[in-house]
Amino acid sequence: DDKDYTAKNSNKLGGLSLQYKGKDFVWNIQGGYQRAERTFTNDSTDISSIYSKYSEGKYTGNTTTWETFGNKTLTGHLSLVGGIQYINQNTNQSYFSTGAFGPFKSALGKDSSKTNQVSAYASLLITDVNGFNFEAGTRYNHHSIYGDKGTFTINPSYNVDDHTKLFVNISSAYKVPSLYQLYSNYGNKGLKPESSTTYEFGIQTQSEDRKTSFRIAAFKRDISNLVIFYTDPATYNSRYINRDKQNDYGFEIESNVQLAGFGSWQNNFSFVDGQGTQSGIKISNLYRRPKFIASSALTLQPCKGLTITPSFRYVGTRLKGQYDFGPTEQPSFYTINCFMGYQLHKTARLFIDLHNITNQQYFDIVGYNSRQFNMMAGIDIQF
Numbered sequence: 596d597d598k599d600y601t602a603k604n605s606n607k608l609g610g611l612s613l614q615y616k617g618k619d620f621v622w623n624i625q626g627g628y629q630r631a632e633r634t635f636t637n638d639s640t641d642i643s644s645i646y647s648k649y650s651e652g653k654y655t656g657n658t659t660t661w662e663t664f665g666n667k668t669l670t671g672h673l674s675l676v677g678g679i680q681y682i683n684q685n686t687n688q689s690y691f692s693t694g695a696f697g698p699f700k701s702a703l704g705k706d707s708s709k710t711n712q713v714s715a716y717a718s719l720l721i722t723d724v725n726g727f728n729f730e731a732g733t734r735y736n737h738h739s740i741y742g743d744k745g746t747f748t749i750n751p752s753y754n755v756d757d758h759t760k761l762f763v764n765i766s767s768a769y770k771v772p773s774l775y776q777l778y779s780n781y782g783n784k785g786l787k788p789e790s791s792t793t794y795e796f797g798i799q800t801q802s803e804d805r806k807t808s809f810r811i812a813a814f815k816r817d818i819s820n821l822v823i824f825y826t827d828p829a830t831y832n833s834r835y836i837n838r839d840k841q842n843d844y845g846f847e848i849e850s851n852v853q854l855a856g857f858g859s860w861q862n863n864f865s866f867v868d869g870q871g872t873q874s875g876i877k878i879s880n881l882y883r884r885p886k887f888i889a890s891s892a893l894t895l896q897p898c899k900g901l902t903i904t905p906s907f908r909y910v911g912t913r914l915k916g917q918y919d920f921g922p923t924e925q926p927s928f929y930t931i932n933c934f935m936g937y938q939l940h941k942t943a944r945l946f947i948d949l950h951n952i953t954n955q956q957y958f959d960i961v962g963y964n965s966r967q968f969n970m971m972a973g974i975d976i977q978f
Contacts, residue, residue: 599638606631619668623678629658637692650692656774657705659683664716672724676732677717685709686774701780708778710771712738718748726754736769740777741788744769759800762812767792772822776835781824783835791818806853813846821871823880826918843869843881858895864888879914883960885927887911900938907931910959919961928957947972 610627632655639649664678685705692699718732730750737743748766755761770789777784797812818841826833845867852860865888871880892906909929915921931953936946947970954968 598641598643601636601638603634604632620665622663622665624663625661627658627660629656631656644694647692647694649694650690652690653688654775654779655687657685672722674720674722675717676720678715680714680716681711682714683709683711684774686778688779690780703778708774710739710774710777712736712771723754728752728754738771738788741771744788744790758803759798761798762796764793764795770822772835776822781834786822786835787820787837789818789820789822791816793817808849808851810849811846813844815842815844816869817842823871838871838873839875840872841869841880842872843867845869854893854895857897858893860891860893862889862891864890882914882916883919883925885911885913902934902936902938904934905931906933910957915961921961925958925961928955930955930957942977944975945973946975 607630608628611625613624615622633653635650635652637647637650642648660680660682662678662680664676664680666674666676668674686703686708687705688701688703688708690699690701714734714736716732716734718730721727721729728751730748732748734746735743736745746767746769748764750762750764750766752760752762768789768791770791772783772786772788776782776786793814793816795812795814797810799808799810801808819839821838821841822835823838824833825836845865847863847865850860850862854860866886867881867884868886869881871878887909888911889909890907892904895903897903907929909927911927912924915923915925930951933949933952934946935948936944938944949968949970951966951968956967957965959965
């Protein structure tokens with residue numbers, strides 16, 4: 596809401612990929628570099644708070660990644676994947692502000708704020724042994740700050756017949772804090788890595804003519820040492836901390852129906868809920884995250900060249916952010932959209948795209964306006 600608060604972002608990406616293919620063996624080498632630069636300037640022509648008359652923050656992050664991995668077919672039902680990955684990250688950051696309490700400045704250099712990680716991984720895959728499939732994998736990580744950590748994944752599935760599959764996934768994960776979470780103004784060098792275990796199971800099926808498909812999957816995820824952003828209610832000092840535990844669960848339903856050769860109908864419904872635990876106290880903390888989300892879209896082709904796609908999206912109630920205004924539970928909302936296109940020629944298409952047709956006023960995040968009814972029309976030309 597500050598009239599002279601501006602942000603500039605720049606991203607530079609580069610990559611290299613080489614692949615060798617043999618009779619029953621594939622080997623890959625990949626390398627990548629990413630540089631992200633951000634500058635935030637709150638100028639002094641408009642002063643919305645006496646506490647900050649002027650501020651400027653500059654952030655630069657560099658990430659270099661190298662990875663080599665291969666896939667070896669051992670038998671008709673057995674294959675092996677393995678590889679090694681190296682990641683190096685560093686950052687430069689500076690911040691200056693002046694206001695009612697005088698000037699403040701801070702700086703970080705890439706020599707002091709850097710990390711690297713080496714990982715080795717392997718996965719064994721068994722496919723279609725009397726309908727049974729199985730994957731077992733492991734990954735070893737060595738981090739320059741956090742040392743050694745291993746993770747695993749187990750994925751059995753069973754093809755009931757040619758159209759129906761049952762599947763289970765049990766996996767662990769390991770996530771180290773980002774450079775910003777460790778070294779920024781809000782950073783905490785005492786952060787621990789996040790560790791999680793996820794359980795997923797479900798069924799997917801399709802009709803014999805493959806015109807109708809259905810999938811349902813449920814999950815449970817347990818996280819320890821979750822990294823969160825915390826503001827002390829007494830001092831208003833903010834920094835990243837570890838939450839003891841986070842336990843989430845949910846499910847998702849998907850369907851796809853072909854409509855007699857002139858279109859299709861896609862539907863999706865999802866539910867998620869969970870709680871955090873800090874010092875033995877349970878906390879409802881899925882802020883801004885709705886428990887229920889549903890969407891439905893029809894893709895119709897009533898005549899040659901014409902495509903009409905009406906769609907509907909529903910977002911359920913959700914907890915407001917910790918410092919958002921308004922009621923504790925934000926109201927649900929829905930939007931209706933419609934896309935229409937007509938192929939004039941193989942190189943030209945007319946289209947009109949209508950969003951929020953019923954002109955709903957809603958807020959994904961309190962304080963940030965959402966678009967009411969809007970549209971775009973034009974012509975696509977391809978040569």
